Amino acid sequence: MSVKIAFLGMPNKVGRSAYLIKGSRKVLLDYGVDLGKTPQFPDPVDVSSLDLFVISHSHLDHMGAAPMLYVSGDVPAITTPPSIEISDLLIRDFMKLSGEYLLFEYIDFISLRRNVHLLGYRKPFLFDGVSVTLFDAGHIPGSAQVLVEMDGRRILYTGDINTYETMLQSPADMDLGVELDAVIMESTYGNSRHPDRREMERRFVEQAIETIESGGTVLVPAFAVARSQEILLILDKYDFPYEIVMDGMAIEVTKILLSQPGYLRDPERLRRAFNAVRKIYRWRDRKKVVNERCLIIAPAGMLGGGAAVFYLNKLIDDPKNRIFLVGYQAPGTPGRSLLEEAESEEARDRADVVYMRFSAHADVDGLFRFASSIEGDPTFYIVHGDGDARMNIGELISDRLGYRVVYPGHREEYIV
Ligand SMILES: [Zn+2]
Structure with missing residues (x-):
């Protein structure tokens, strides 16, 4: 047959x-x-x-x-x-x-x-x-x-x-x-060919530190599944010295992943890093955190919804802040538009937008x-x-x- x-x-x-x-x-x-x-x-x-x-x-x-x-x-x-x-x-x-x-x-x-x-x-x-x-x-x-x-x-x-x-x-x-x-x-x-991963990791952490040291806040809109956790582990690897905040579905997904440790490379490292993260569940805390010198990891990765949209709106108008887009940005999504606008003249007085492809x-x-x-x-x-x-x-x-x-x-x- x-x-x-x-x-x-x-x-x-x-x-x-x-x-x-x-x-x-x-x-x-x-x-x-x-x-x-x-x-x-x-x-x-x-x-x-x-x-x-x-x-x-x-x-x-x-x-x-x-x-x-x-x-x-x-x-x-x-x-x-x-x-x-x-x-x-x-x-x-x-x-x-x-x-x-x-x-x-x-x-x-x-x-x-x-x-x-x-x-x-x-x-x-x-x-x-x-x-x-x-x-x-x-x-x-x-x-x-x-x-x-x-x-x-x-x-x-x-x-x-x-x-x-x-x-x-x-x-x-x-x-x-x-x-x-x-x-x-x-x-x-x-x-296409991915950029060198180790080099990109280093640049990401250096630029994030630089932003916070000059008084800004860092936003990393990231996919809730796998990318948010990957970003957290990269920050852990380089002993990121400032507070890391996590919001939205990324928190729930991390809990699921930790309940299935056999599918992770180093579950203990993720557990330790996740325990040290400040988790945000309430609007009162969201409004507070945007004025603090910290790094925020929040879905959605292409800014189509989720807590990341709130943070973006609060942070985008201050050139001291920096936003890292760390995954694929599909045409027509707010993330792609943000990237395209970042090239324009008006973008000079706004937060710096950086694209780094930590691909899966x-x-x-x-x-x-x-x-x-x-x-x-x-x-x-x-x-x-x-x-x-x-x-x-x-x-x-x-x-x-x-x-x-x-x-x-x-x-x-x-x-x-
Ligand atoms: Zn897939």
């Missing part, structure tokens, strides 16, 4: 991910949404025909539509313990922001939770002739690469992947030990190294990349490694 991969999301951009593996059984890998003014969903699937559903990690572009599968169904699901806990938090937040557009209720997520089999890395899950194994993807805690073995075929889906060690996590597992027939590979940074994805070198580590003679299906990111890494893989490379489009199907 042939095995097919159907691309139900948007494989030609960084966006909603959904891949259906169809052979003697049907396995769905991720079911995510595109965020924006109104969320966009992947193609519908016939839930009654599904045998298994796997969540690679807890970002909404990978699992934001997952509760839809449980409105009328009860498909067995697989993911890691941190992924389900963080998903719970992010789905509730998503419902608060976009509930009116969603085709599910929180109770459908509860139904998903009831159907989840929690799985650690490198432990095969056998189900009706299908085997699913998760490998560490190094992207955010609990993130997984997914190996599906069905009808004599082996398909690897990378999910989002980071091949570099960060303060928070070990790099992606690149020792899978099996020959593959197909690799569905992300390519977010398939056309592999860059082109990392992706190439990952592809080089693969065994067998697989076809690479390059997904999850904007512009020429897919082609750039795809050409490197076909030219230098000699593998067949495919750039699938929305709704296309390929035989493995």
Whole structure:
């Protein structure tokens, strides 16, 4: 029996991910949404025909539509313990922001939770002739690469992947030990190189200290999941001498991560650093803290909401202050606009805005190294990349490694 991969999301951009593996059984890998003014969903699937559903990690572009599968169904699901806990938090937040557009209720997520089999890395899950194994993807805690073995075929889906060690996590597992027939590979940074991480860490800490020493306040709007904790660990590594304040969902996420220490590189260090942080829960404290010489870590990372927006409005008009954007800023987001305005003449009398990309994805070198580590003679299906990111890494893989490379489009199907 042939095995097919159907691309139900948007494989030609960084966006909603959904891949259906169809052979003697049907396995769905991720079911995510595109965020924006109104969320966009992947193609519908016939839930009654599904045998298994796997969540690679807890970002909404990978699992934001997952509760839809449980409105009328009860498909067995697989993911890691941190992924389900963080998903719970992010789905509730998503419902608060976009509930009116969603085709599910929180109770459908509860139904998903009831159907989840929690799985650690490198432990095969056998189900009706299908085997699913998760490998560490190094992207955010609990993130997984997914190996599906069905009808004599082996398909690897990378999910989002980071091949570099960060303060928070070990790099992606690149020792899978099996020959593959197909690799569905992300390519977010398939056309760019990250700046030197250690050098950037040093610059970040130096500039933050300099701002506070000249009487200012530092704001770091950061993603609640993984980035806020990474920033905290970097500050700890360099013995940051001033008070660190944390606000919003970053606090809850850190607590979840500390309850799953096996998925962290150095849980004791995170625990120590987090204990020393001043946590803010009340408006009275927020209003006070903006007048203090300290560093504030607060989501959302692209300034689309959350406590960071309040702090930004209070801090932006004083040139003594500094704002560090430490992650990807999608076009159309307030974070991207702030970056663009920072170049203008008027920005001179405002707080300094600095962009530093502490990425959780592999860059082109990392992706190439990952592809080089693969065994067998697989076809690479390059997904999850904007512009020429897919082609750039795809050409490197076909030219230098000699593998067949495919750039699938929305709704296309390929035989493995
Ligand atoms: Zn992700």
